[in-house]
Amino acid sequence: MGQQREPVVQVRDLTYSIGGRPILDRVSLETHRGEVFGVMGMSGSGKSTLLRNIMGLVRPDSGDIRIEGQSIIGLNERELNRVRVKMGMCFQYSALFDSMTVRENVLFGLRERRDISPSELERKCAEHLEIVGLAGTEDQMPAELSGGMRKRVGIARALITQPSIMLYDEPSAGLDPVMAAVIDRLILRLSADFGTTAIVVTHEVDELFGLADRVMMLYEGRAIVCDTPEALRTSDNQVVRQFVEGAAEGPIEV
Protein backbone atom coordinates (compact mmCIF):
# COMPACT_ATOMS: atom_id res chain seq x y z
CA MET A 1 0.00 0.00 0.00
CA GLY A 2 2.94 2.31 0.74
CA GLN A 3 4.23 1.79 -2.78
CA GLN A 4 0.71 2.39 -4.12
CA ARG A 5 0.66 5.91 -2.64
CA GLU A 6 4.10 6.89 -3.92
CA PRO A 7 3.59 10.09 -5.95
CA VAL A 8 4.88 9.69 -9.47
CA VAL A 9 3.63 12.73 -11.37
CA GLN A 10 2.94 15.88 -9.37
CA VAL A 11 1.62 19.02 -11.01
CA ARG A 12 1.23 22.14 -8.89
CA ASP A 13 -0.57 25.31 -9.99
CA LEU A 14 0.39 24.80 -13.60
CA THR A 15 -0.38 27.81 -15.77
CA TYR A 16 0.27 27.84 -19.48
CA SER A 17 -0.78 30.31 -22.15
CA ILE A 18 -0.25 30.76 -25.87
CA GLY A 19 0.02 34.31 -27.14
CA GLY A 20 -1.51 35.67 -23.96
CA ARG A 21 -4.52 33.30 -24.21
CA PRO A 22 -4.68 31.09 -21.10
CA ILE A 23 -4.82 27.36 -21.90
CA LEU A 24 -4.20 25.95 -18.43
CA ASP A 25 -5.01 27.95 -15.32
CA ARG A 26 -3.44 26.79 -12.01
CA VAL A 27 -4.01 23.11 -12.67
CA SER A 28 -2.82 20.68 -9.97
CA LEU A 29 -2.81 16.89 -9.89
CA GLU A 30 -0.94 14.03 -8.29
CA THR A 31 -0.79 10.47 -9.55
CA HIS A 32 0.56 7.42 -7.80
CA ARG A 33 2.50 4.29 -8.76
CA GLY A 34 0.31 1.95 -10.80
CA GLU A 35 -2.61 4.35 -10.94
CA VAL A 36 -4.63 5.04 -14.05
CA PHE A 37 -5.45 8.73 -13.92
CA GLY A 38 -7.98 10.10 -16.34
CA VAL A 39 -8.32 13.62 -17.67
CA MET A 40 -11.55 14.50 -19.44
CA GLY A 41 -12.92 17.68 -20.88
CA MET A 42 -14.29 19.36 -23.97
CA SER A 43 -12.19 19.67 -27.10
CA GLY A 44 -9.82 22.59 -26.59
CA SER A 45 -10.04 22.45 -22.80
CA GLY A 46 -6.27 21.95 -22.49
CA LYS A 47 -6.09 18.15 -22.02
CA SER A 48 -3.40 17.50 -24.62
CA THR A 49 -1.53 20.63 -23.54
CA LEU A 50 -1.42 19.24 -20.01
CA LEU A 51 0.30 16.08 -21.29
CA ARG A 52 2.73 18.13 -23.39
CA ASN A 53 3.65 20.10 -20.26
CA ILE A 54 4.19 16.92 -18.26
CA MET A 55 6.41 15.51 -21.02
CA GLY A 56 8.37 18.77 -21.08
CA LEU A 57 7.54 19.45 -24.73
CA VAL A 58 6.39 22.96 -23.80
CA ARG A 59 7.41 25.17 -20.91
CA PRO A 60 4.72 26.41 -18.53
CA ASP A 61 4.33 30.06 -17.54
CA SER A 62 4.35 29.14 -13.88
CA GLY A 63 3.81 26.25 -11.51
CA ASP A 64 5.77 23.08 -10.90
CA ILE A 65 5.87 19.62 -12.47
CA ARG A 66 7.66 16.80 -10.68
CA ILE A 67 8.35 13.41 -12.21
CA GLU A 68 9.21 10.82 -9.55
CA GLY A 69 10.14 13.67 -7.24
CA GLN A 70 12.32 15.60 -9.68
CA SER A 71 11.13 18.99 -10.88
CA ILE A 72 11.41 19.44 -14.63
CA ILE A 73 10.97 23.20 -14.50
CA GLY A 74 14.11 24.98 -15.65
CA LEU A 75 15.79 21.84 -16.99
CA ASN A 76 17.53 22.13 -20.33
CA GLU A 77 16.67 19.75 -23.17
CA ARG A 78 19.43 17.28 -22.32
CA GLU A 79 18.48 17.19 -18.63
CA LEU A 80 14.85 16.76 -19.67
CA ASN A 81 15.83 13.76 -21.80
CA ARG A 82 17.09 12.00 -18.68
CA VAL A 83 13.60 12.41 -17.19
CA ARG A 84 11.79 11.58 -20.44
CA VAL A 85 13.31 8.08 -20.60
CA LYS A 86 11.00 7.23 -17.68
CA MET A 87 7.98 8.18 -19.75
CA GLY A 88 6.26 7.04 -22.91
CA MET A 89 3.75 9.04 -24.88
CA CYS A 90 1.02 7.90 -27.23
CA PHE A 91 0.16 10.87 -29.46
CA GLN A 92 -3.36 11.76 -30.55
CA TYR A 93 -2.47 11.42 -34.24
CA SER A 94 0.12 8.68 -33.72
CA ALA A 95 3.12 10.81 -34.82
CA LEU A 96 4.75 7.82 -36.49
CA PHE A 97 7.94 8.50 -38.45
CA ASP A 98 6.54 8.24 -41.94
CA SER A 99 9.89 7.56 -43.61
CA MET A 100 10.43 4.45 -41.47
CA THR A 101 8.83 1.01 -41.50
CA VAL A 102 6.66 -0.20 -38.64
CA ARG A 103 9.66 -2.19 -37.33
CA GLU A 104 11.93 0.88 -37.34
CA ASN A 105 9.23 2.93 -35.63
CA VAL A 106 8.63 0.39 -32.89
CA LEU A 107 12.34 -0.20 -32.26
CA PHE A 108 13.28 3.50 -32.42
CA GLY A 109 13.61 3.84 -28.65
CA LEU A 110 16.02 0.90 -28.54
CA ARG A 111 18.21 1.85 -31.51
CA GLU A 112 21.14 2.88 -29.33
CA ARG A 113 20.99 -0.22 -27.13
CA ARG A 114 24.12 -2.14 -28.12
CA ASP A 115 23.44 -4.78 -25.44
CA ILE A 116 20.42 -6.16 -27.29
CA SER A 117 21.13 -8.54 -30.18
CA PRO A 118 19.36 -8.06 -33.54
CA SER A 119 17.41 -11.29 -33.02
CA GLU A 120 16.29 -10.10 -29.57
CA LEU A 121 15.23 -6.76 -31.06
CA GLU A 122 13.24 -8.62 -33.70
CA ARG A 123 11.58 -10.70 -31.00
CA LYS A 124 10.70 -7.63 -28.92
CA CYS A 125 9.25 -5.89 -31.97
CA ALA A 126 7.10 -8.91 -32.86
CA GLU A 127 6.00 -9.27 -29.22
CA HIS A 128 4.88 -5.64 -28.91
CA LEU A 129 3.10 -5.68 -32.25
CA GLU A 130 1.34 -8.83 -31.11
CA ILE A 131 0.23 -7.06 -27.93
CA VAL A 132 -1.49 -4.34 -29.96
CA GLY A 133 -2.92 -6.82 -32.45
CA LEU A 134 -0.64 -5.99 -35.37
CA ALA A 135 1.52 -9.09 -35.71
CA GLY A 136 3.21 -9.41 -39.09
CA THR A 137 3.10 -5.72 -40.04
CA GLU A 138 6.82 -5.11 -39.39
CA ASP A 139 7.72 -4.28 -42.98
CA GLN A 140 4.77 -2.03 -43.73
CA MET A 141 5.10 1.74 -43.99
CA PRO A 142 2.84 3.97 -41.87
CA ALA A 143 1.14 5.28 -45.02
CA GLU A 144 -0.10 1.73 -45.69
CA LEU A 145 -1.87 1.53 -42.32
CA SER A 146 -5.30 2.71 -41.25
CA GLY A 147 -5.63 5.42 -38.60
CA GLY A 148 -6.41 2.87 -35.91
CA MET A 149 -3.45 0.70 -36.88
CA ARG A 150 -1.15 3.71 -36.79
CA LYS A 151 -2.44 4.52 -33.32
CA ARG A 152 -1.63 0.99 -32.15
CA VAL A 153 1.87 1.12 -33.66
CA GLY A 154 2.35 4.36 -31.72
CA ILE A 155 1.36 2.57 -28.51
CA ALA A 156 3.76 -0.32 -29.27
CA ARG A 157 6.54 2.21 -29.93
CA ALA A 158 5.90 3.96 -26.62
CA LEU A 159 5.73 0.69 -24.65
CA ILE A 160 8.88 -0.94 -25.97
CA THR A 161 11.21 0.97 -23.64
CA GLN A 162 9.07 -0.16 -20.66
CA PRO A 163 8.47 3.32 -19.24
CA SER A 164 7.21 3.65 -15.70
CA ILE A 165 4.83 6.43 -16.76
CA MET A 166 2.63 6.33 -19.84
CA LEU A 167 0.83 9.35 -21.25
CA TYR A 168 -2.04 8.48 -23.57
CA ASP A 169 -3.57 11.23 -25.67
CA GLU A 170 -6.98 10.01 -26.89
CA PRO A 171 -5.81 6.35 -27.05
CA SER A 172 -9.02 4.96 -28.53
CA ALA A 173 -9.87 7.75 -30.97
CA GLY A 174 -10.25 6.25 -34.42
CA LEU A 175 -10.38 2.67 -33.14
CA ASP A 176 -13.30 0.30 -33.47
CA PRO A 177 -15.00 -0.67 -30.16
CA VAL A 178 -13.27 -4.06 -30.01
CA MET A 179 -9.80 -2.64 -30.50
CA ALA A 180 -10.58 0.23 -28.13
CA ALA A 181 -11.45 -2.38 -25.48
CA VAL A 182 -8.19 -4.23 -26.22
CA ILE A 183 -6.20 -1.02 -25.72
CA ASP A 184 -8.07 -0.24 -22.49
CA ARG A 185 -7.33 -3.72 -21.19
CA LEU A 186 -3.68 -3.25 -22.13
CA ILE A 187 -3.50 0.01 -20.17
CA LEU A 188 -5.01 -1.72 -17.13
CA ARG A 189 -2.71 -4.73 -17.45
CA LEU A 190 0.41 -2.55 -17.61
CA SER A 191 -0.67 -0.77 -14.45
CA ALA A 192 -1.57 -3.97 -12.60
CA ASP A 193 1.39 -6.12 -13.70
CA PHE A 194 4.22 -3.61 -13.98
CA GLY A 195 3.07 -0.74 -11.80
CA THR A 196 3.02 1.59 -14.80
CA THR A 197 1.37 4.89 -14.01
CA ALA A 198 -0.96 5.99 -16.79
CA ILE A 199 -2.41 9.39 -17.50
CA VAL A 200 -5.19 8.99 -20.04
CA VAL A 201 -6.62 12.01 -21.77
CA THR A 202 -9.92 11.61 -23.60
CA HIS A 203 -13.39 13.00 -23.99
CA GLU A 204 -14.86 9.48 -24.14
CA VAL A 205 -16.56 9.43 -20.72
CA ASP A 206 -17.68 5.79 -20.65
CA GLU A 207 -14.27 4.54 -21.70
CA LEU A 208 -12.52 6.67 -19.11
CA PHE A 209 -14.88 5.70 -16.28
CA GLY A 210 -14.26 2.03 -17.02
CA LEU A 211 -10.54 2.55 -17.02
CA ALA A 212 -9.42 5.18 -14.56
CA ASP A 213 -8.98 5.01 -10.80
CA ARG A 214 -9.53 8.76 -10.59
CA VAL A 215 -10.69 11.30 -13.13
CA MET A 216 -10.05 15.01 -13.34
CA MET A 217 -12.20 17.29 -15.44
CA LEU A 218 -10.73 20.28 -17.20
CA TYR A 219 -13.10 23.09 -18.10
CA GLU A 220 -11.88 26.35 -19.64
CA GLY A 221 -8.34 25.51 -18.60
CA ARG A 222 -9.19 24.83 -14.97
CA ALA A 223 -9.39 21.55 -13.07
CA ILE A 224 -12.93 21.83 -11.74
CA VAL A 225 -13.12 18.39 -10.13
CA CYS A 226 -10.95 15.34 -9.44
CA ASP A 227 -12.56 12.23 -8.00
CA THR A 228 -13.40 8.57 -8.60
CA PRO A 229 -15.61 7.70 -11.59
CA GLU A 230 -18.40 6.65 -9.18
CA ALA A 231 -18.35 10.01 -7.45
CA LEU A 232 -18.32 11.89 -10.76
CA ARG A 233 -21.35 9.99 -12.00
CA THR A 234 -23.34 11.42 -9.08
CA SER A 235 -21.63 14.79 -8.98
CA ASP A 236 -23.69 17.86 -8.11
CA ASN A 237 -21.49 20.03 -10.30
CA GLN A 238 -23.67 21.07 -13.23
CA VAL A 239 -20.78 21.25 -15.68
CA VAL A 240 -19.61 17.74 -14.77
CA ARG A 241 -23.16 16.43 -14.89
CA GLN A 242 -23.78 17.91 -18.35
CA PHE A 243 -20.50 16.55 -19.69
CA VAL A 244 -20.97 13.06 -18.22
CA GLU A 245 -24.55 12.85 -19.48
CA GLY A 246 -23.61 14.33 -22.84
CA ALA A 247 -26.49 16.81 -22.64
CA ALA A 248 -26.78 19.60 -25.20
CA GLU A 249 -28.36 21.98 -22.68
CA GLY A 250 -26.50 23.17 -19.62
CA PRO A 251 -23.88 25.54 -18.29
CA ILE A 252 -21.16 24.47 -20.75
CA GLU A 253 -20.75 27.21 -23.34
CA VAL A 254 -20.30 25.83 -26.85
Place this chain on the structure above:
Amino acid sequence: MSLRGESPHFSLPGGASLLSATGRQVIAFFSYFGETTRLQLDILVGLVKGRLEYKTTIAEMAFVGVASLPVVAVTMIFSGMVIGYHMAIVTGQLGVSNYAGRVVAETMCRELGPVLVSIVVAARVGSAMAAELGTMKVTEQIDALRAMATSPVDYLALPRWVACGLMVPTLTFVGDIIGVTGGYLMAVLMPELNAGAYWTHIPGTFEAYTLVAGIGKSAVFGIIIAIVGCHQGLTCKMASEEVGRATTRSVVYCIMLIYGANLFLTALIFRG
Protein backbone atom coordinates in the same frame (compact mmCIF):
# COMPACT_ATOMS: atom_id res chain seq x y z
CA MET B 1 -4.16 67.32 -39.94
CA SER B 2 -2.50 65.86 -36.93
CA LEU B 3 0.40 63.47 -37.37
CA ARG B 4 -0.65 61.60 -34.22
CA GLY B 5 -2.64 58.59 -35.30
CA GLU B 6 -4.96 60.12 -37.91
CA SER B 7 -2.65 60.50 -40.89
CA PRO B 8 -3.01 57.62 -43.36
CA HIS B 9 0.34 58.55 -44.88
CA PHE B 10 2.25 57.23 -41.90
CA SER B 11 0.25 54.06 -41.39
CA LEU B 12 0.37 50.63 -42.97
CA PRO B 13 -2.70 48.45 -43.55
CA GLY B 14 -3.96 47.13 -40.24
CA GLY B 15 -3.01 50.30 -38.44
CA ALA B 16 0.63 49.44 -37.90
CA SER B 17 2.88 52.43 -38.10
CA LEU B 18 5.91 52.42 -40.35
CA LEU B 19 8.13 52.73 -37.31
CA SER B 20 6.68 49.73 -35.51
CA ALA B 21 6.71 47.68 -38.72
CA THR B 22 10.39 48.53 -39.20
CA GLY B 23 11.04 47.70 -35.57
CA ARG B 24 9.41 44.29 -35.96
CA GLN B 25 11.56 43.57 -39.01
CA VAL B 26 14.73 44.53 -37.14
CA ILE B 27 13.73 42.33 -34.20
CA ALA B 28 12.86 39.49 -36.59
CA PHE B 29 16.27 39.80 -38.26
CA PHE B 30 18.20 39.62 -34.99
CA SER B 31 15.92 36.88 -33.72
CA TYR B 32 16.60 34.85 -36.89
CA PHE B 33 20.33 35.49 -36.59
CA GLY B 34 20.27 34.40 -32.95
CA GLU B 35 18.26 31.25 -33.61
CA THR B 36 20.44 30.10 -36.51
CA THR B 37 23.59 30.82 -34.52
CA ARG B 38 22.18 28.78 -31.64
CA LEU B 39 21.35 25.93 -34.02
CA GLN B 40 24.88 26.06 -35.44
CA LEU B 41 26.36 25.91 -31.93
CA ASP B 42 24.10 23.01 -30.91
CA ILE B 43 25.14 21.12 -34.04
CA LEU B 44 28.84 21.71 -33.28
CA VAL B 45 28.36 20.50 -29.70
CA GLY B 46 26.64 17.36 -31.01
CA LEU B 47 29.48 16.80 -33.48
CA VAL B 48 32.21 17.26 -30.87
CA LYS B 49 30.43 14.97 -28.41
CA GLY B 50 30.17 12.20 -31.00
CA ARG B 51 26.39 12.18 -31.36
CA LEU B 52 26.50 11.80 -35.15
CA GLU B 53 24.28 8.97 -36.42
CA TYR B 54 26.37 7.45 -39.21
CA LYS B 55 23.58 5.52 -40.92
CA THR B 56 21.44 8.65 -41.30
CA THR B 57 24.47 10.70 -42.35
CA ILE B 58 25.39 8.29 -45.15
CA ALA B 59 21.80 8.35 -46.42
CA GLU B 60 21.86 12.16 -46.36
CA MET B 61 25.23 12.25 -48.15
CA ALA B 62 23.75 10.09 -50.90
CA PHE B 63 20.76 12.42 -51.14
CA VAL B 64 22.83 15.63 -51.14
CA GLY B 65 25.73 14.34 -53.25
CA VAL B 66 24.90 11.44 -55.53
CA ALA B 67 21.31 12.43 -56.22
CA SER B 68 22.33 16.04 -57.00
CA LEU B 69 25.04 15.03 -59.46
CA PRO B 70 22.88 14.90 -62.62
CA VAL B 71 21.44 18.40 -62.17
CA VAL B 72 24.87 19.74 -61.15
CA ALA B 73 26.43 18.12 -64.23
CA VAL B 74 23.83 19.62 -66.58
CA THR B 75 24.16 23.06 -64.95
CA MET B 76 27.93 23.05 -65.07
CA ILE B 77 28.44 21.66 -68.57
CA PHE B 78 26.15 24.28 -70.09
CA SER B 79 27.67 27.05 -67.97
CA GLY B 80 31.15 25.93 -69.04
CA MET B 81 30.09 25.93 -72.67
CA VAL B 82 28.58 29.41 -72.41
CA ILE B 83 31.68 30.78 -70.72
CA GLY B 84 33.83 29.01 -73.33
CA TYR B 85 31.76 30.66 -76.07
CA HIS B 86 32.23 34.14 -74.59
CA MET B 87 35.91 33.55 -73.97
CA ALA B 88 36.40 32.40 -77.54
CA ILE B 89 35.11 35.77 -78.77
CA VAL B 90 36.85 37.95 -76.16
CA THR B 91 40.24 36.21 -76.20
CA GLY B 92 40.08 36.05 -79.99
CA GLN B 93 39.55 39.84 -80.17
CA LEU B 94 42.45 40.37 -77.78
CA GLY B 95 44.66 37.90 -79.60
CA VAL B 96 45.17 35.66 -76.58
CA SER B 97 42.91 32.76 -77.53
CA ASN B 98 45.47 30.31 -76.15
CA TYR B 99 44.50 31.57 -72.70
CA ALA B 100 40.78 30.83 -73.12
CA GLY B 101 41.07 27.55 -71.20
CA ARG B 102 42.85 29.28 -68.34
CA VAL B 103 40.18 31.99 -68.13
CA VAL B 104 37.36 29.40 -68.16
CA ALA B 105 39.12 27.42 -65.42
CA GLU B 106 39.64 30.54 -63.28
CA THR B 107 36.02 31.59 -63.74
CA MET B 108 34.72 28.16 -62.91
CA CYS B 109 36.89 27.45 -59.89
CA ARG B 110 36.77 30.91 -58.34
CA GLU B 111 33.10 31.78 -58.74
CA LEU B 112 30.79 29.87 -61.01
CA GLY B 113 31.55 26.41 -59.66
CA PRO B 114 31.02 27.17 -55.95
CA VAL B 115 28.10 29.54 -56.44
CA LEU B 116 26.18 27.65 -59.14
CA VAL B 117 26.58 24.27 -57.45
CA SER B 118 25.47 25.76 -54.13
CA ILE B 119 22.43 27.43 -55.69
CA VAL B 120 21.46 24.14 -57.32
CA VAL B 121 21.87 22.27 -54.02
CA ALA B 122 19.99 25.00 -52.13
CA ALA B 123 17.06 24.68 -54.52
CA ARG B 124 17.06 20.91 -54.49
CA VAL B 125 18.26 19.94 -51.02
CA GLY B 126 17.67 23.00 -48.82
CA SER B 127 14.03 23.12 -49.86
CA ALA B 128 13.65 19.36 -49.30
CA MET B 129 15.13 19.69 -45.80
CA ALA B 130 12.73 22.48 -44.88
CA ALA B 131 9.77 20.56 -46.33
CA GLU B 132 10.67 17.24 -44.66
CA LEU B 133 11.43 18.70 -41.24
CA GLY B 134 8.48 21.09 -41.48
CA THR B 135 6.14 18.19 -42.21
CA MET B 136 7.64 16.29 -39.27
CA LYS B 137 6.98 19.31 -37.06
CA VAL B 138 3.37 19.71 -38.19
CA THR B 139 2.62 15.99 -37.75
CA GLU B 140 4.16 15.97 -34.24
CA GLN B 141 7.03 13.70 -35.32
CA ILE B 142 9.53 16.20 -33.89
CA ASP B 143 7.64 16.09 -30.58
CA ALA B 144 7.67 12.28 -30.76
CA LEU B 145 11.45 12.38 -31.14
CA ARG B 146 11.76 14.64 -28.12
CA ALA B 147 9.32 12.48 -26.14
CA MET B 148 11.64 9.53 -26.85
CA ALA B 149 14.57 11.49 -25.38
CA THR B 150 16.10 12.10 -28.80
CA SER B 151 17.41 15.53 -29.71
CA PRO B 152 15.98 16.66 -33.08
CA VAL B 153 19.15 18.70 -33.60
CA ASP B 154 21.40 15.66 -33.13
CA TYR B 155 19.16 13.25 -35.00
CA LEU B 156 17.93 15.44 -37.86
CA ALA B 157 20.09 18.54 -38.26
CA LEU B 158 23.57 17.18 -37.50
CA PRO B 159 23.59 14.49 -40.25
CA ARG B 160 22.30 17.04 -42.78
CA TRP B 161 24.93 19.57 -41.70
CA VAL B 162 27.73 17.03 -42.13
CA ALA B 163 26.29 15.80 -45.45
CA CYS B 164 26.07 19.33 -46.88
CA GLY B 165 29.46 20.34 -45.46
CA LEU B 166 31.14 17.39 -47.19
CA MET B 167 29.08 16.86 -50.33
CA VAL B 168 28.69 20.46 -51.57
CA PRO B 169 32.51 20.85 -51.84
CA THR B 170 32.73 17.44 -53.49
CA LEU B 171 30.02 18.40 -55.97
CA THR B 172 31.84 21.70 -56.57
CA PHE B 173 35.06 19.88 -57.38
CA VAL B 174 33.24 17.61 -59.83
CA GLY B 175 31.29 20.61 -61.17
CA ASP B 176 34.52 22.55 -61.78
CA ILE B 177 35.89 19.69 -63.86
CA ILE B 178 32.63 19.34 -65.81
CA GLY B 179 32.48 23.11 -66.37
CA VAL B 180 36.03 23.34 -67.70
CA THR B 181 35.32 20.33 -69.89
CA GLY B 182 32.23 22.13 -71.19
CA GLY B 183 34.48 25.04 -72.17
CA TYR B 184 36.74 22.59 -73.99
CA LEU B 185 33.75 21.25 -75.96
CA MET B 186 33.16 24.82 -77.18
CA ALA B 187 36.81 25.08 -78.10
CA VAL B 188 36.42 21.99 -80.25
CA LEU B 189 33.26 23.34 -81.87
CA MET B 190 34.35 26.97 -82.47
CA PRO B 191 36.95 27.89 -85.09
CA GLU B 192 38.08 30.94 -83.01
CA LEU B 193 39.51 28.64 -80.38
CA ASN B 194 42.49 26.36 -80.61
CA ALA B 195 41.29 23.19 -78.92
CA GLY B 196 44.80 21.83 -78.72
CA ALA B 197 45.94 24.90 -76.77
CA TYR B 198 42.88 24.91 -74.45
CA TRP B 199 44.55 22.92 -71.71
CA THR B 200 48.03 24.35 -72.21
CA HIS B 201 47.90 27.07 -69.57
CA ILE B 202 45.65 25.31 -67.08
CA PRO B 203 48.24 23.18 -65.31
CA GLY B 204 50.98 25.75 -66.04
CA THR B 205 49.75 29.03 -64.57
CA PHE B 206 46.52 27.99 -62.89
CA GLU B 207 47.21 27.71 -59.15
CA ALA B 208 45.95 24.85 -57.04
CA TYR B 209 45.11 27.49 -54.42
CA THR B 210 42.36 28.82 -56.69
CA LEU B 211 40.74 25.41 -56.88
CA VAL B 212 41.06 24.74 -53.14
CA ALA B 213 39.84 28.22 -52.17
CA GLY B 214 36.76 27.86 -54.37
CA ILE B 215 35.99 24.49 -52.84
CA GLY B 216 36.53 25.98 -49.38
CA LYS B 217 33.93 28.65 -50.18
CA SER B 218 31.48 25.97 -51.22
CA ALA B 219 31.93 24.20 -47.86
CA VAL B 220 30.69 27.37 -46.17
CA PHE B 221 27.78 27.56 -48.63
CA GLY B 222 26.93 23.93 -47.86
CA ILE B 223 26.76 24.71 -44.16
CA ILE B 224 24.55 27.73 -44.89
CA ILE B 225 22.17 25.48 -46.86
CA ALA B 226 21.96 22.94 -44.02
CA ILE B 227 21.46 25.55 -41.29
CA VAL B 228 18.83 27.53 -43.20
CA GLY B 229 16.96 24.43 -44.40
CA CYS B 230 16.95 22.74 -40.98
CA HIS B 231 16.06 25.94 -39.14
CA GLN B 232 13.11 26.64 -41.42
CA GLY B 233 11.85 23.08 -40.94
CA LEU B 234 12.37 22.87 -37.19
CA THR B 235 10.73 26.24 -36.52
CA CYS B 236 7.84 25.74 -38.97
CA LYS B 237 4.48 26.79 -37.53
CA MET B 238 1.84 24.12 -36.94
CA ALA B 239 -0.12 24.46 -40.16
CA SER B 240 0.29 22.66 -43.46
CA GLU B 241 0.49 25.87 -45.51
CA GLU B 242 3.39 26.93 -43.30
CA VAL B 243 5.42 24.00 -44.66
CA GLY B 244 5.16 25.53 -48.13
CA ARG B 245 6.15 28.93 -46.79
CA ALA B 246 9.11 27.46 -44.89
CA THR B 247 10.25 25.71 -48.07
CA THR B 248 10.09 28.90 -50.11
CA ARG B 249 11.83 30.90 -47.38
CA SER B 250 14.56 28.29 -47.20
CA VAL B 251 15.45 28.70 -50.89
CA VAL B 252 15.22 32.50 -50.82
CA TYR B 253 17.30 32.86 -47.64
CA CYS B 254 19.88 30.34 -48.89
CA ILE B 255 20.36 32.19 -52.18
CA MET B 256 20.64 35.59 -50.50
CA LEU B 257 23.05 34.33 -47.85
CA ILE B 258 25.17 32.47 -50.42
CA TYR B 259 25.53 35.64 -52.51
CA GLY B 260 26.39 37.70 -49.44
CA ALA B 261 28.82 35.14 -48.06
CA ASN B 262 30.41 34.77 -51.51
CA LEU B 263 31.25 38.45 -51.67
CA PHE B 264 32.72 38.40 -48.18
CA LEU B 265 34.70 35.18 -48.72
CA THR B 266 35.95 36.24 -52.16
CA ALA B 267 37.32 39.46 -50.72
CA LEU B 268 38.89 37.47 -47.87
CA ILE B 269 40.37 34.61 -49.87
CA PHE B 270 41.37 36.10 -53.22
CA ARG B 271 43.68 39.02 -52.60
CA GLY B 272 45.65 40.29 -55.58
